[in-house]
Amino acid sequence: xxxxxxxxxITPSVEVLKSTIDNRFVRFLLRRLTSKCKKDGKSRLGVxxxxxxxxxxxxxxxxxxxxxPIVRWAMGRxxxxxxxxxxxxxxRFKDPYWCTGLIDVIKGIAKYGIKKPFVxxxxxxxxxxxxxxxxxxxxxxxxxxxxPLHNELSGEEALRVADELADAGVTAVAFSGGEPLxxxxxxxxxxxxxxxxxxxxxxxxxxxxxxxxxxxxxxxGVGFVQISLDGANSSTHDSFxxxxxxxxxxxxxxxxxxxxxxFVEASTTATKLNYMEIPRIADLCEELGVDWYMVYNFxxxxxxxxxxxxxxxxxxxxxxxxxxxxxxxNGGKMQYLSTAPQxxxxxxxxxxxxxxxxxxxxxxxxxxxxQLQNLGDFIGGCGAGRxxxxxxxxxxLKPCVFLPLELGNLRKQRLEEIWDTHPILQTLRDRNQxxxxxxxxxxxxxxxxxxxxxxxxxxxxxxxxxxxxxxIGVYEKIVEKEKEINI
Numbered sequence: 324x325x326x327x328x329x330x331x332x333i334t335p336s337v338e339v340l341k342s343t344i345d346n347r348f349v350r351f352l353l354r355r356l357t358s359k360c361k362k363d364g365k366s367r368l369g370v371x372x373x374x375x376x377x378x379x380x381x382x383x384x385x386x387x388x389x390x391x392p393i394v395r396w397a398m399g400r401x402x403x404x405x406x407x408x409x410x411x412x413x414x415r416f417k418d419p420y421w422c423t424g425l426i427d428v429i430k431g432i433a434k435y436g437i438k439k440p441f442v443x444x445x446x447x448x449x450x451x452x453x454x455x456x457x458x459x460x461x462x463x464x465x466x467x468x469x470x471p472l473h474n475e476l477s478g479e480e481a482l483r484v485a486d487e488l489a490d491a492g493v494t495a496v497a498f499s500g501g502e503p504l505x506x507x508x509x510x511x512x513x514x515x516x517x518x519x520x521x522x523x524x525x526x527x528x529x530x531x532x533x534x535x536x537x538x539x540x541x542x543x544g545v546g547f548v549q550i551s552l553d554g555a556n557s558s559t560h561d562s563f564x565x566x567x568x569x570x571x572x573x574x575x576x577x578x579x580x581x582x583x584x585x586f587v588e589a590s591t592t593a594t595k596l597n598y599m600e601i602p603r604i605a606d607l608c609e610e611l612g613v614d615w616y617m618v619y620n621f622x623x624x625x626x627x628x629x630x631x632x633x634x635x636x637x638x639x640x641x642x643x644x645x646x647x648x649x650x651x652x653n654g655g656k657m658q659y660l661s662t663a664p665q666x667x668x669x670x671x672x673x674x675x676x677x678x679x680x681x682x683x684x685x686x687x688x689x690x691x692x693x694q695l696q697n698l699g700d701f702i703g704g705c706g707a708g709r710x711x712x713x714x715x716x717x718x719x720l721k722p723c724v725f726l727p728l729e730l731g732n733l734r735k736q737r738l739e740e741i742w743d744t745h746p747i748l749q750t751l752r753d754r755n756q757x758x759x760x761x762x763x764x765x766x767x768x769x770x771x772x773x774x775x776x777x778x779x780x781x782x783x784x785x786x787x788x789x790x791x792x793x794x795i796g797v798y799e800k801i802v803e804k805e806k807e808i809n810i
Contacts, residue, residue: 353433356393357426357444357492360386366492368394368426369520376416419520420546424494434743439768440709441701442752445492445742448711450526450724453481453498453512455716456505459528460565461551463592465625465725468501475716476734478508484718484733485512489519491738497549499526499724501716504536510543517544524549526590529576530569537579548580549588549617555603559596574611581612588615588660594633598643605650609657618647618661620790622725623779634790641792644669664705664773665791668766704771708751712742722751725775726784751784759787760794 356368362383363370371390373379375398381387398412415421430444454475457468476484488496496516503509504527513523524547525540532540532550540548550573554560557570564570580587589608591601601618608616621634635643644666651659660666702710708722708730715721718733720741730748731741742748750756751774754767761772772788780789780801789798 350433350436352393353429356390357430357433359490362386366426368429369422372416372422372425376413376422378417378419420494420522423492423520423522427492427494430492437701439701440704440752440754440771442709443492443494445488445494445739446710446712447494447706449488449493449496449714450499450711451496451503451714452500452716452724453503453509454501454506457500457502457528458505458530458566459502459569461528461563462565462626463563463594463621465622466501467625471501471505472716476718478511480718480734481508481512482515484714485515485521486519487733487738489516489521491742493521493738495522495524497524497526497547502528502531504531510539513543513545522546527551527576528564528569528573530572532576532579534579534582537576537583537585540580541583541585545585547586547588549590550577550580551591552577552589552604552608553591554597555600555607559600563592563597577608577611577613586615587613588617589613590617590619592619592621593635593640593643594621595635595639596633598635598639601643602646602650605657605659609655613657615658615660618643618659618663620661620663620773620776622773622775624725624727624775637790637792637795637798640665640790641669645673648673662773663790664703664770665788667703667769671766671769701768703769704754704767705751705774707774708748722747722784723775726778728778728784747784756785757787758783758785759797760791761787764793 356371357366359365360367360370360383363386365373367386367390370379370382370386371394374382374387374391375394382391398409416425424447427443427445427447431442434444435442452466454471455466455468456471457464460469485496498509498513503525509525513525516523523543523545525545526549529550529552532548551564552560552573553563554570557568560570560573561567564573577587577589589604589611591597591604593601597604605616623634640663644661644663647659647661647666648670707726711723712730713721713724713726714733720730720733720738721728722730728747730745754771755762757767757771761767761770761777764770770791772791772794774784774788776788776790777786778784780786787794787797789801
């Protein structure tokens with residue numbers, strides 16, 4: 324990095340991984356390790372990790388005498404490359420969710436190799452719209468939620484799908500909707516996922532989270548609750564949510580989650596109607612004890628197809644991301660995130676010269692030091708159909724909940740079959756297929772533009788993201804076209 328411009332090349336740590344792992348023989352071995360052991364009931368790698376960490380005492384001969392030595396060797400190499408002690412590695416992998424995540428990474432390397440951008444063996448995250456039913460009428464809802472669909476998965480079907488997600492190696496599932504808490508069987512499905520080593524989360528409007536519901540979420544193993552907060556006052560929030568009184572109920576839901584020691588992320592969809600309030604919303608979240616604050620990109624889909632007149636201009640989005648970045652650098656207990664992939668580029672262009680570099684991403688803000696800094700090229704950027712996927716109430720899989728392209732239905736097809744072969748997913752994972760400035764941008768590996776926004780505006784998942792400061796000309800053409808239509 325020189326003068327705020329990223330230099331090309333692979334970091335030494337990634338070179339170590341590529342030379343060690345990314346060859347035909349080792350990838351064949353990794354595929355065997357990630358296969359299921361019939362005797363121990365889990366993948367051989369999962370059993371070996373449990374033996375390594377001390378979470379399990381015994382395994383079959385192959386898991387104990389073949390898989391375990393390989394894991395010990397790999398942990399030694401990985402710990403050396405990433406500067407982590409052996410004891411720290413053992414402690415980390417006592418957590419079943421860490422095991423699930425690592426297995427997913429290894430499966431991705433076995434299937435696809437180490438490439439930019441990185442593709443895990445299964446989605447790290449599935450956002451499961453558990454029902455289309457909702458008690459609010461949000462004007463920007465991507466699902467146009469309200470009434471339940473006539474063909475939503477039954478409770479038994481939902482449990483079967485939960486088992487399949489776990490078997491495929493999905494690391495985390497976030498229940499959304501609609502309002503997921505409208506379905507009372509959700510707690511059984513959450514428990515099934517947790518028992519299978521999948522990290523469960525809930526994305527809610529917060530209005531149904533009473534003290535009792537918050538306690539029930541904590542008791543059934545939910546590790547993360549995201550609650551939507553679209554204004555710093557009732558006037559703004561309730562106008563978004565379509566129901567008077569939603570603001571006070573949402574604040575109460577946040578407080579109930581915080582009081583029950585749930586990890587809470589508040590989220591705001593940024594539009595012209597509320598983006599000037601976002602600093603005040605963030606202040607409110609800090610006062611409430613929120614852990615993370617997420618600013619969502621507005622995507623013109625579902626009920627949110629009120630496009631130019633309410634979407635941020637590229638300049639407004641740039642200023643907002645700079646504001647979030649400054650607040651993130653100022654420290655404090657609350658983290659700031661955004662689904663706008665340009666957030667990573669803004670961070671790199673406005674860094675403060677620290678030896679450690681924060682590379683903002685959709686899931687979290689990793690702090691990467693020294694040789695690890697260019698890992699952002701592998702894990703960063705739009706993750707639609709690559710790091711995560713959306714699942715509709717009827718079992719239909721999509722690349723992202725904001726990207727209404729049907730990939731296949733889990734009632735009829737296996738997740739791994741869709742994930743490994745669907746041509747739409749292949750396109751989303753290939754940054755060489757991007758068009759315009761998104762293809763030529765020096766930050767395309769870190770960013771790549773929002774593919775859902777490209778599709779929402781142009782019907783093309785490879786088109787430039789019109790919300791980026793580097794695509795102002797594209798945005799201006801959209802504005803002119805919209806004016807012609809209105810005339």
